[in-house]
Amino acid sequence: MDSEKASNSCSAAGDYYTGGLVGEISGGTISNCYSTSEVEGLTGGSDNIGGLVGWNDGGAVSNCYAVGSVQGDLYIGGLVGLHSTGSYADCFWDSDVNPDVNGIGNIPDPPDVIGESTTNMKKESTFTDASWDFVEIWNIGENQTYPYLRVYPAGDLNHDGRVDFFDFAIAASHWLEGAGQ
16 A cells, blocks of 8 residues: 555544554555544454554555554554564654553564654654654644644645745735835
Protein backbone atom coordinates (compact mmCIF):
# COMPACT_ATOMS: atom_id res chain seq x y z
CA MET A 1 0.00 0.00 0.00
CA ASP A 2 1.33 3.43 -0.88
CA SER A 3 -0.29 6.18 1.12
CA GLU A 4 0.38 9.87 1.30
CA LYS A 5 -1.70 12.44 3.13
CA ALA A 6 -4.21 10.10 4.75
CA SER A 7 -6.17 10.32 7.95
CA ASN A 8 -8.78 8.36 9.80
CA SER A 9 -11.06 9.19 12.70
CA CYS A 10 -13.48 6.39 13.49
CA SER A 11 -13.24 3.17 15.42
CA ALA A 12 -11.83 -0.17 14.35
CA ALA A 13 -12.30 -3.63 15.81
CA GLY A 14 -10.90 -7.00 14.82
CA ASP A 15 -9.14 -10.15 15.99
CA TYR A 16 -5.75 -9.90 14.28
CA TYR A 17 -3.74 -7.20 12.50
CA THR A 18 -6.08 -4.35 13.31
CA GLY A 19 -4.90 -0.76 12.99
CA GLY A 20 -6.52 2.65 13.14
CA LEU A 21 -5.55 3.30 9.49
CA VAL A 22 -4.10 0.05 8.10
CA GLY A 23 -4.41 -3.55 9.24
CA GLU A 24 -1.25 -4.83 7.57
CA ILE A 25 1.48 -3.29 5.44
CA SER A 26 3.72 -5.64 3.42
CA GLY A 27 6.17 -3.43 1.59
CA GLY A 28 5.23 0.00 0.35
CA THR A 29 5.18 3.32 2.14
CA ILE A 30 2.88 5.09 4.56
CA SER A 31 3.78 8.75 5.01
CA ASN A 32 2.20 11.99 6.19
CA CYS A 33 -0.82 10.39 7.80
CA TYR A 34 -2.55 10.02 11.13
CA SER A 35 -5.27 8.18 12.97
CA THR A 36 -7.50 9.36 15.80
CA SER A 37 -9.41 6.05 15.81
CA GLU A 38 -10.12 3.99 18.88
CA VAL A 39 -8.79 0.53 18.03
CA GLU A 40 -10.05 -2.46 19.98
CA GLY A 41 -9.33 -6.13 19.58
CA LEU A 42 -12.32 -8.40 19.85
CA THR A 43 -12.59 -10.50 23.01
CA GLY A 44 -10.67 -13.71 23.35
CA GLY A 45 -7.36 -13.63 21.51
CA SER A 46 -6.99 -10.30 19.75
CA ASP A 47 -3.38 -9.84 18.64
CA ASN A 48 -1.37 -7.20 16.79
CA ILE A 49 -3.46 -4.12 17.52
CA GLY A 50 -1.96 -0.71 16.69
CA GLY A 51 -3.13 2.89 16.75
CA LEU A 52 -2.05 3.31 13.11
CA VAL A 53 -0.94 -0.12 11.79
CA GLY A 54 -1.75 -3.61 13.07
CA TRP A 55 1.27 -5.40 11.53
CA ASN A 56 4.26 -3.99 9.69
CA ASP A 57 5.82 -6.69 7.55
CA GLY A 58 8.24 -4.71 5.42
CA GLY A 59 6.72 -1.24 5.06
CA ALA A 60 8.26 2.17 5.55
CA VAL A 61 6.27 4.43 7.90
CA SER A 62 7.25 8.09 8.18
CA ASN A 63 5.84 11.36 9.51
CA CYS A 64 2.75 9.69 10.95
CA TYR A 65 1.02 9.71 14.33
CA ALA A 66 -1.77 7.98 16.24
CA VAL A 67 -3.75 9.35 19.18
CA GLY A 68 -6.71 6.98 19.70
CA SER A 69 -6.86 4.42 22.48
CA VAL A 70 -5.75 0.85 21.69
CA GLN A 71 -6.88 -2.33 23.45
CA GLY A 72 -6.16 -5.99 22.84
CA ASP A 73 -4.50 -9.11 24.22
CA LEU A 74 -1.02 -9.43 22.67
CA TYR A 75 1.30 -7.04 20.82
CA ILE A 76 -0.58 -3.81 21.40
CA GLY A 77 1.16 -0.61 20.30
CA GLY A 78 0.35 3.09 20.35
CA LEU A 79 1.48 3.27 16.68
CA VAL A 80 2.06 -0.33 15.49
CA GLY A 81 0.92 -3.61 17.04
CA LEU A 82 3.49 -6.06 15.62
CA HIS A 83 6.73 -5.27 13.80
CA SER A 84 8.35 -7.98 11.66
CA THR A 85 10.44 -5.90 9.26
CA GLY A 86 10.32 -2.37 7.89
CA SER A 87 11.37 1.08 8.97
CA TYR A 88 10.09 4.13 10.83
CA ALA A 89 11.03 7.78 10.64
CA ASP A 90 9.72 10.62 12.80
CA CYS A 91 6.52 8.93 14.02
CA PHE A 92 4.59 9.72 17.20
CA TRP A 93 1.87 8.33 19.45
CA ASP A 94 0.02 9.89 22.38
CA SER A 95 1.45 8.32 25.54
CA ASP A 96 -1.18 9.97 27.77
CA VAL A 97 -3.99 8.20 25.89
CA ASN A 98 -2.10 4.87 25.96
CA PRO A 99 0.18 4.93 29.01
CA ASP A 100 0.49 1.15 29.35
CA VAL A 101 1.80 0.30 25.86
CA ASN A 102 4.94 0.88 23.78
CA GLY A 103 4.95 2.66 20.44
CA ILE A 104 5.36 -0.75 18.81
CA GLY A 105 3.79 -3.70 20.65
CA ASN A 106 6.73 -6.12 20.41
CA ILE A 107 9.63 -3.61 20.60
CA PRO A 108 10.37 -1.60 23.75
CA ASP A 109 11.46 1.99 22.99
CA PRO A 110 11.77 1.74 19.21
CA PRO A 111 13.81 4.50 17.55
CA ASP A 112 11.83 7.08 15.58
CA VAL A 113 8.52 6.03 17.20
CA ILE A 114 8.18 8.56 19.98
CA GLY A 115 5.59 8.64 22.74
CA GLU A 116 4.60 12.22 23.61
CA SER A 117 2.12 13.71 26.06
CA THR A 118 -1.16 15.11 24.75
CA THR A 119 0.14 18.60 25.53
CA ASN A 120 3.27 18.09 23.43
CA MET A 121 1.29 16.44 20.63
CA LYS A 122 -0.57 19.75 20.26
CA LYS A 123 2.61 21.81 19.79
CA GLU A 124 4.06 22.46 16.36
CA SER A 125 7.62 22.39 17.72
CA THR A 126 7.25 18.71 18.66
CA PHE A 127 6.88 17.90 14.98
CA THR A 128 9.05 20.59 13.37
CA ASP A 129 11.92 19.39 15.57
CA ALA A 130 11.45 16.09 13.70
CA SER A 131 11.51 17.95 10.33
CA TRP A 132 7.79 17.70 9.57
CA ASP A 133 6.66 20.15 6.84
CA PHE A 134 4.31 22.74 8.36
CA VAL A 135 4.39 24.91 5.23
CA GLU A 136 2.97 22.63 2.53
CA ILE A 137 1.70 19.44 4.23
CA TRP A 138 0.73 19.94 7.89
CA ASN A 139 -1.05 22.58 9.96
CA ILE A 140 -1.94 22.78 13.67
CA GLY A 141 -4.03 24.86 16.04
CA GLU A 142 -1.19 25.55 18.52
CA ASN A 143 -2.02 24.13 21.97
CA GLN A 144 -5.55 23.27 20.74
CA THR A 145 -5.45 20.55 18.08
CA TYR A 146 -3.31 17.67 16.96
CA PRO A 147 -1.63 18.29 13.57
CA TYR A 148 -3.89 17.98 10.56
CA LEU A 149 -3.28 17.85 6.82
CA ARG A 150 -3.56 21.05 4.81
CA VAL A 151 -6.40 21.16 2.33
CA TYR A 152 -4.80 23.79 0.09
CA PRO A 153 -1.12 24.56 -0.47
CA ALA A 154 0.27 27.52 1.44
CA GLY A 155 -0.07 30.61 -0.76
CA ASP A 156 -3.16 29.32 -2.59
CA LEU A 157 -5.25 32.40 -1.81
CA ASN A 158 -8.11 31.66 -4.22
CA HIS A 159 -8.26 27.95 -3.19
CA ASP A 160 -8.03 26.51 -6.68
CA GLY A 161 -5.46 23.90 -5.67
CA ARG A 162 -2.38 25.64 -7.09
CA VAL A 163 -0.21 28.65 -6.39
CA ASP A 164 0.08 30.89 -9.43
CA PHE A 165 -0.12 34.48 -10.68
CA PHE A 166 -3.77 34.81 -9.64
CA ASP A 167 -2.76 34.25 -6.00
CA PHE A 168 -0.03 36.86 -6.37
CA ALA A 169 -2.62 39.31 -7.78
CA ILE A 170 -4.85 38.75 -4.74
CA ALA A 171 -1.94 39.36 -2.36
CA ALA A 172 -0.89 42.49 -4.27
CA SER A 173 -4.43 43.84 -4.25
CA HIS A 174 -4.71 43.45 -0.48
CA TRP A 175 -1.27 44.94 0.01
CA LEU A 176 -2.22 47.99 -2.07
CA GLU A 177 -5.44 48.45 -0.04
CA GLY A 178 -3.35 49.13 3.05
CA ALA A 179 -0.75 51.28 1.27
CA GLY A 180 -3.03 54.31 0.84
CA GLN A 181 -3.59 54.86 4.56
